[in-house]
Amino acid sequence: MTTYTITEARPKLGDIVRRAAAHQQTVITDHDQPIALVVNFSDWEDMEDTIAALRNQISRAQGVQPIPHEEAKRLLRQAAADAAAK
Numbered sequence: 001m002t003t004y005t006i007t008e009a010r011p012k013l014g015d016i017v018r019r020a021a022a023h024q025q026t027v028i029t030d031h032d033q034p035i036a037l038v039v040n041f042s043d044w045e046d047m048e049d050t051i052a053a054l055r056n057q058i059s060r061a062q063g064v065q066p067i068p069h070e071e072a073k074r075l076l077r078q079a080a081a082d083a084a085a086k
Helices: 006-021 041-061 069-085
Strands: 002-005 026-030 033-038
Touching (some): 002 006
Parallel strands (some): 002 026
């Protein structure tokens, strides 16, 4: 995984996006703190699916009625969109 500061990343955005398309993640930092991860979109969707499945397993183990998978995906995508809008 490659790491760049915001300043370093600006002129390399095209390269960073192409790396993401090739399933290579890039971390962007600000004042030595990681603030963003550039990741392939299909990889992100796979991560969302995994998170939803794990949440459902935890819910079942706790005796709670799990949220249907498609509903969990919708909620996760909405939360991501809400966070991006902030």
